[in-house]
Amino acid sequence: MRGETLKGHLDLLLLAVLAGGPAHGYAIITALKDRSSGVFDLPEGTIYPALHRLERAGLLDSHWALAAGRSRRIYELSPAGREALRTQRDDWQRFARAIHAVVQGSA
């Protein structure tokens, strides 16, 4: 799926992936691909700007950690991020139900 199609939903997707626990960029992208069965296959490098923005917005915390001899940045949901995820998930479910109802009705 093209990045443009995902625009507007990427924040929710990243927050949802991180709801499973702290992770570094590579693990987040891998989870995003796996959980969408490969549908969300963005240029991997474009995820990092979104992660940095979410961190600046206070929705994520991050820190450096040493793993396999390399330092890597670990991201996790902040309390504000958990609350934002709850709100955005509710909004998305309402929106998806409404779209589904309309599309099914036209079939």
Add this chain to the structure above:
Amino acid sequence: MNETARRDDPIERYLDQLAHELRLGPERTRRVLREAEDHLRESVAAAEAAGATPDEAERQAIDRFGSPRTVARRFAAEQASVLPPSVLLNLVLAVVLLGGIGAVAVGISGGVAQVMGSVFGERFVAGDTNGVTYTPARCRDFMEYEPQAPDCEAAATAHHFGEVVGYRIALGVLGICALAVYALVRRRYPYLAGVRVLPDGFVPTVGAALFGAAAALLLFQSLGQLAVGDASGVGAYLSGGIVSAVAFCGCAWPLLRMLRDSDLPRPVRA
């Protein structure tokens, strides 16, 4: 890694290109490059584990990461969105909260002025200081506004009293509306409370500074005027000064508690 080996390593070359394309500050650039390298190396290891040759694995990892220009453009686009909406909304809310509290304080001072007018007379709140006179035309205006007044001076006082009380209370009502909007937005977006934008204690600090300065100025003006034996119009300043002093205490108290509970270094007695 020596310079020749570095030039031959596609990932190193990619990172050099990315560093060239990024338009971020040095600290953020370093962080992005460290994250990108960790990502690419892990991606290569995963591809090799899946059976790819080292060359194929490196090529796949770089292809999947996106061109340096694409990644840099995405960072630039994120940078261009000056402030994330949640940060911007938090800043606006802090201004609404401070403005709302200030406006409500002004409104309460209008109520206090009304009480002072009832107890000490309207002249105490809105009377002109000694020596103020009005042109006949202006007197006609005042008499038109306040037809029940016996003379020009009484009409001017009644008119100004109405302004002092009415405008302040109107501003207080606006302040209540601002605080209601603040509470509604906080309730609708509860996660905003956890977004750290302003330092802890920002609102009580600014509130205490502003109300403290207002209280000092207004009370000084009131007492100065009373000291020279001219009580006309003192209530306008005194009502504001009293309410500002109370608001100062309301802001200073949580600030003091915050400072008391903080981890600031304490003076040590020798």
